[in-house]
Amino acid sequence: MSQTDPTDAIETIAIHAGSEPDPRTGAVVPPIYQVSTYKQDGVGQMRGGRLAGAQDGPGRWIEGYEYSRTANPTRGALEECLAALEGGVRALAFASGMAAEDCLLRTVLRPGDHVLIPHDAYGGTFRLFDKVLTGWGVSYHPVPVSDPAAVRAALAEHHAKLVWVETPTNPLLSVADIALLAEIAHSGGALLAVDNTFASPYLQQPLALGADVVVHSTTKYLGGHSDVVGGAVVVADAELGARLAFNQNTTGAVAGPFDSWLTLRGIKTLAVRMDRHCDNGAQVAAMLASHPRVAQVYYPGLPSHPNHEVAAKQMRGFGGMVSFRHAGGEQAAVEMCGRTRLFTLGESLGGVESLIEHPGRMTHASAAGSPLEVPSDLVRLSVGIENGDDLVEDLRRALGS
Numbered sequence: 001m002s003q004t005d006p007t008d009a010i011e012t013i014a015i016h017a018g019s020e021p022d023p024r025t026g027a028v029v030p031p032i033y034q035v036s037t038y039k040q041d042g043v044g045q046m047r048g049g050r051l052a053g054a055q056d057g058p059g060r061w062i063e064g065y066e067y068s069r070t071a072n073p074t075r076g077a078l079e080e081c082l083a084a085l086e087g088g089v090r091a092l093a094f095a096s097g098m099a100a101e102d103c104l105l106r107t108v109l110r111p112g113d114h115v116l117i118p119h120d121a122y123g124g125t126f127r128l129f130d131k132v133l134t135g136w137g138v139s140y141h142p143v144p145v146s147d148p149a150a151v152r153a154a155l156a157e158h159h160a161k162l163v164w165v166e167t168p169t170n171p172l173l174s175v176a177d178i179a180l181l182a183e184i185a186h187s188g189g190a191l192l193a194v195d196n197t198f199a200s201p202y203l204q205q206p207l208a209l210g211a212d213v214v215v216h217s218t219t220k221y222l223g224g225h226s227d228v229v230g231g232a233v234v235v236a237d238a239e240l241g242a243r244l245a246f247n248q249n250t251t252g253a254v255a256g257p258f259d260s261w262l263t264l265r266g267i268k269t270l271a272v273r274m275d276r277h278c279d280n281g282a283q284v285a286a287m288l289a290s291h292p293r294v295a296q297v298y299y300p301g302l303p304s305h306p307n308h309e310v311a312a313k314q315m316r317g318f319g320g321m322v323s324f325r326h327a328g329g330e331q332a333a334v335e336m337c338g339r340t341r342l343f344t345l346g347e348s349l350g351g352v353e354s355l356i357e358h359p360g361r362m363t364h365a366s367a368a369g370s371p372l373e374v375p376s377d378l379v380r381l382s383v384g385i386e387n388g389d390d391l392v393e394d395l396r397r398a399l400g401s
């Protein structure tokens with residue numbers, strides 16, 4: 001049981017949910033239960049009670065701790081914290097964001113089903129739909145999810161079972177109106193799933209806006225320190241949560257105890273990190289917007305961003321992800337990525353340290369030749385929490401002014 005109260009603010013939840021002092025020792029941080037199996041007090045008499053367990057098929061609950069694929073106390077602490085942060089009834093922690101997506105999709109979709117996906121989705125998500133799920137008879141249709149009329153029309157045309165939304169999107173930072181899309185999806189009989197990786201629950205809470213499911217790559221802002229890969233699914237409905245838990249246990253891509261512990265530790269500073277990411281992101285975006293070697297900046301905090309008003313309505317801040325098109329073209333963009341001092345050339349995002357990358361040749365290479373191909377002169381920045389002036393200076397130097 002958590003120490004949190006329903007009235008607690010998210011800064012408090014991030015630190016306390018799932019982190020009740022250890023009942024045996026009083027340790028203020030949940031221990032790493034690096035264990036695969038548990039002593040039973042008699043055959044089938046497990047310790048830990050029903051809350052620890054998972055549903056083993058319709059109606060039968062595994063009571064307590066039996067085996068760590070099914071339930072582990074350190075993973076349980078993380079899952080309790082994630083559920084509280086997103087305002088969901090249940091969260092499940094996975095070995096990666098892609099494992100979380102895969103489990104969710106195989107739980108809610110069947111052969112013959114259709115899904116709407118953002119026309120600028122994360123390349124790995126696109127690859128999962130394009131290269132894996134199509135093989136199982138699930139078809140996908142890319143739509144600009146920042147355009148509600150286009151989503152409504154695509155839903156009517158394809159009778160999609162699921163609307164998949166990323167907001168802001170990776171790497172073009174377009175923003176979808178979650179409340180409006182929830183209404184549209186539900187009126188068309190579809191579920192709305194939101195990949196909340198770029199915003200984190202500190203900046204945006206999709207379930208409160210009407211979404212049915214939230215997905216995370218916890219590798220990013222939740223973990224926050226570029227030292228662990230993980231994923232999560234959070235649901236508003238207990239029955240869907242039980243089906244997911246059954247499939248998670250059955251297919252097995254769970255988060256390990258140490259990875260769960262690292263993620264939980266990262267989450268404790270989520271609020272202060274996100275505030276700084278937002279400040280630095282805004283400072284970097286403002287500099288780029290007035291730079292002669294930058295053709296276009298993508299940052300939802302800029303008033304010129306086409307979805308700025310929607311972002312301002314549903315997000316507490318605009319985050320630390322900034323993309324831009326280099327006015328010098330593809331080669332200039334690629335070369336710039338190798339010239340920064342503080343921004344490290346690398347994939348991933350959301351850590352305390354700033355990263356730079358070329359999506360067309362790196363994170364989104366798998367979308368080449370598809371409707372999701374990204375501009376070749378695009379550079380993506382994950383703006384960290386270093387000193388903002390230092391970061392601006394680093395980029396100016398790398399741009400050549």
Ligand SMILES: Cc1ncc(COP(=O)(O)O)c(C=O)c1O
Pocket residue numbers: 096097098099122124125166170195197198216217218219229230231348
């Ligand atoms: C928006 C988004 N969703 C999902 C993922 C996949 O997460 P993971 O790399 O933890 O599997 C990523 C990874 O970059 C991402 O950026």
